[in-house]
Amino acid sequence: MTSLLFLIPLSILILVGAGAALFWAINRGQFDDLETPALLPLLDADAAESGDASERPS
């Protein structure tokens, strides 16, 4: 039972850290657009190619 006295405060610390990280992400606008990022995994293979293509002078 005594381990609880150590583990519970630790869990609270982690929770507060997670909350702070989430607030930071929200304030940086990472959750403003929930639609576009859903498409990105579909592009992985091609994104590498397109990266090369864009380096060409246009």
Added chain:
Amino acid sequence: MIATCWHCGEALPPDPPHANVGGIRYAVCCNGCRAVAEWIAELGLADYYRLRKGSAVRAPDPRESAESAAAFLRPELSRHLVRARADGTSEAIVLVDGMHCTACCWLIEQTLGRLPGVVEVGVNAGARRARIVFDAKVLALARIVDALGRVGYRALPLDRDALDDIRQRETRAAQKRLAVAGFGAMQAMMYASALWFGAFDGVDDVTRDFFRWLTLLATTPVVFYSAAPFFAGAFRLVKVRRLGMDVPVALAVGLIYAGSVVEIFTGGPDVWFESVSMFVFFLCVGRYLEMRARHHSGDLTDALARLTPVFADRVEADGTLLRVGAFELVPGDRVVVAEGGSVPADGVLETEQCRVDEALLCGESTPRQKRRGEALCAGSIVAGTPATMRVTRVGADTAVAGIVALTTRAASSKPRLARAGERAAAGFVARVLVLAICTAVAWAIVDPSRALAATVAVLVVACPCAFALAAPAAVTRALAVLTGRGVLVVRPDALEDLASVTHILFDKTGTLTQPAIAHDRTIARQGIDRDAALAIAAALAQGARHPLARAFVADAPAALPAVDARESAAGRGIGGVVGGRRYRLGRVDYALDVERHPSHVKDAVVLACEDAVVLADDGGVVAAFHVDERLRPGAHAAVARLVRAGINVTIASGDARTRVEAVAQRLGVAAWKARQSPTDKLALLASLRAQGARVAVVGDGVNDAPMLAGADVAIAVGTAADAAQAASDIVITGQLEALAEARAIARQTLSILRQNRRWALCYNIATVPLAALGLVAPWLAAIGMSVSSLAVVLNALRIGRGYQRRATNETAVAGESVDTQRALA
């Protein structure tokens, strides 16, 4: 399948240019589209074509964008649009027209992100806005607008005040509240389960109190941070002496929390922190979903930005033209509006005469002739000659701004229903409160030590959770179902209103009808095939912006002949050489070139062509086309289904009597009103409502906006001007027939809502007495609460089941399309 442009989806000319994308050649309609497609491919963004859901906008005229780019360099304009940031970068926000889907959003982000000097790009697909942080020393705003133009979007830079986006603040605040409620509820539940098991196994008081304090710690931010809007809402409602849903919710949350705190200090048997934090979490989820649906609809600032142009061509003192920002104009300035351009401010016409398309303002379907000295309104489109005008009113003083403001006012004074559901819940909560007080008093007499525990148990068991969830669960589900059918519900309350509607008022032009060529009244010269004549006319009309020209193109066969030596005469017609022959299309006097061939006037055919659009060559009239209105797909079915359902359908239009009557007869609508000004329409609406009718208005133009705002339910069709959409409760983006379906689903939603409330009531009637007697253990109360909530949610998922794609009935669709193909006589 008609061959269409790979980029914009418009009909292809017979010998189309080809865009070379990744080694494959695709046919496109014009060189503009070819440039856009190849540019997109060159940027390595060809994925866009794979991911997009709709065609792009036809490529803009490159000359036009070059002139606008020059205007952006003016310091007056950039001061207005660009905000300098503390770190030396600049920030601007643009409204992007032509953004349909997330693929568009991605393309825009990628394109802008690759411009040198861009620091950060944020594209919001819902709001159709892009926020760009850039280095003004390296990159001008003009390049940004130009880059968007090159990939096929029209960028409208917004006033820099738009950067302080209310919607963004609202979204972020809601997300934080949701996160806190989620974390808090999870933790509270975890600690509480330890307490529950402790209750089974026996646990010493110190450990128990330790866990109680932990639960309190987890729940406090949930109650004071996440639930704050409910308390604020309840406070506002109580101040105006009303009982909305926020009141019982705030009361329950507050009392359960306070009761549990008292339990901790007095060492009573139970705490209910986990119930209250779970409750708040569910509520936050519901609110967040509602908010997202609301944000997708755009607002009035954006609407006004779309209706009026960004630039104006001002006549300087020395007689030259200078492109300036429209906001720079002052009364007294002289402005030239190009053919097809929109008027930047209210003013007086100085050119001898011109034709103006005022469809946006008065609903007139054909352009009106204006003479020198007549008033021009901002937002209307000059259809013929370039027009010179003297500015009389600018910005917020213009007629279109007035209409938008009127809309805002009407929207804020919208008669809100005293919602039956809320009243029921409020009444229910009032009864629970009375019961809780009775329990407290009774236990205080019998056994004071158990009074608080029993009272709070009554509140937990009878917590209006199922009641509070009944509406959001049903409404959220209904919104999702309707969105899938092309019906966007902007104001969730509109569902309740739609279900109880008795009258529907339709606007005509653009809502029930669209302009079309009357094929059966087309007269062609002997020996000439009607379709061939139409193909020539459409080829000439292609690219012209006049509404009639668009009707020709829409009706044209797939392959159009090539046109050389195009000419266009000032509001009268267009001409060109097709197959070696010179043709002219337009009003009869222009087409026949009366000045050069006066003999043609005596032609018998001419007499029949009085109000027709005439195609002529040097030998005289080739064909005469009559332009009528065609019913929109689904209009007939929608009206028929509504009438069958016992709804009174009325048509109110600003158009001429004969046209309105024809449409009304065709649709089988007995009640119709022609020549209605916006004020007349509002009066008609008021008189209907005075007779006790519940009225839905279906419209599209800005002139409908006041009427839409005053209606019980305002419904805009997908092509609607954005001001109308901003004032509307429901937007139909698909077929008009979805309207009838939406009403059926709204009624189903209400009936499921009633079932849910009845279920919640039964559950409470069964459990509250047990709780009042002190027989319900806390874990049992919490489980009971969760199960009742779950039942409510599962029941809500049934919405839309009975209406799955009924319209796919083959014969019905075939019949309908034949119907709509026939032009109105």
